[in-house]
Amino acid sequence: MKAGKIKRLLLGSVFAIVIFGGVAFFILPPKGYIPVLMYHFVVPKAQVGSTSLDVSVENFSRQMWFLKTFGFRTISLDEYEAIKTGRTKAHGREVLITFDDGNETYIQYALPVLERYQINSANFLVWNFMVQKQYGSMSLEDAKRLSSHPLITFASHSLSHIPLADSPAEEVRTEIFESKAKLEEALGAKINYFCYPEGSHDERTIKMAEEAGYRLAFTTSRKQLQGRPGTLYSIVRIKVSPTQNLFVFWINVSGFTAWGKEIDSFFHQLTGQNYNGTLTPYKLNPKTS
Numbered sequence: 617m618k619a620g621k622i623k624r625l626l627l628g629s630v631f632a633i634v635i636f637g638g639v640a641f642f643i644l645p646p647k648g649y650i651p652v653l654m655y656h657f658v659v660p661k662a663q664v665g666s667t668s669l670d671v672s673v674e675n676f677s678r679q680m681w682f683l684k685t686f687g688f689r690t691i692s693l694d695e696y697e698a699i700k701t702g703r704t705k706a707h708g709r710e711v712l713i714t715f716d717d718g719n720e721t722y723i724q725y726a727l728p729v730l731e732r733y734q735i736n737s738a739n740f741l742v743w744n745f746m747v748q749k750q751y752g753s754m755s756l757e758d759a760k761r762l763s764s765h766p767l768i769t770f771a772s773h774s775l776s777h778i779p780l781a782d783s784p785a786e787e788v789r790t791e792i793f794e795s796k797a798k799l800e801e802a803l804g805a806k807i808n809y810f811c812y813p814e815g816s817h818d819e820r821t822i823k824m825a826e827e828a829g830y831r832l833a834f835t836t837s838r839k840q841l842q843g844r845p846g847t848l849y850s851i852v853r854i855k856v857s858p859t860q861n862l863f864v865f866w867i868n869v870s871g872f873t874a875w876g877k878e879i880d881s882f883f884h885q886l887t888g889q890n891y892n893g894t895l896t897p898y899k900l901n902p903k904t905s
């Protein structure tokens with residue numbers, strides 16, 4: 617092959633990649649697909665690495681800048697719920713940002729960035745961590761002070777952060793019901809959402825979360841579903857990892873990851889791992905009435 621031809625081929629390929637990449641960038645995510653991002657600790661760069669759940673302030677700022685710059689709507693938990701239950705229509709490019717464990721670093725490092733870009737977020741509080749001031753949790757006073765913050769929705773992450781699927785029924789009930797009651801009393805606000813510690817849940821915990829009056833419940837990664845269908849009480853989230861660059865971040869919010877669901881159900885059908893069907897599967901695009 618002549619050098620000129622190779623050059624033309626190379627240039628052509630680069631051109632095609634730029635065009636297709638550009639188109640994908642602007643048409644994704646598909647309307648109705650709302651990625652739910654999961655953060656834990658936003659910390660200064662030097663502190664990243666003490667857990668696999670750290671994200672540096674620099675990376676976090678860049679990610680929030682990215683969402684604002686490319687027109688993502690960082691909706692509140694209430695709006696997310698309204699869309700997922702079909703009471704409100706999705707406009708497209710929505711994203712939900714969640715934090716687990718009510719850590720102090722949320723107030724110190726994440727909140728200033730969220731305020732700068734006017735970005736909504738939810739934080740799942742662990743009652744005992746807060747009142748006993750354990751594991752760097754924010755205090756109950758902090759939560760009270762921030763509970764009327766227009767960009768924050770507080771929700772429950774149980775009393776003591778035990779994996780619920782492995783715990784006796786009475787304990788599970790206490791963790792799910794009492795955390796809601798205690799938070800509602802202390803913060804003087806309805807607590808409508810729950811997040812399973814370590815994502816650990818099963819049919820029993822799903823039923824209890826619903827019975828307790830939560831409107832949605834969140835798990836962690838897709839593998840926690842263990843072949844069960846996703847429901848409004850087992851919503852999958854995307855972990856933002858410490859080393860994630862902006863390209864991977866875009867892949868995560870773009871809807872490419874939604875394909876994981878299709879691949880999952882294909883393999884579960886293949887292996888005969890079918891669920892008994894007593895749960896109402898989570899619909900990607902509920903009918904708006």
Ligand SMILES: [Zn+2]
Pocket residue numbers: 716717773777813814
């Ligand atoms: Zn947690």
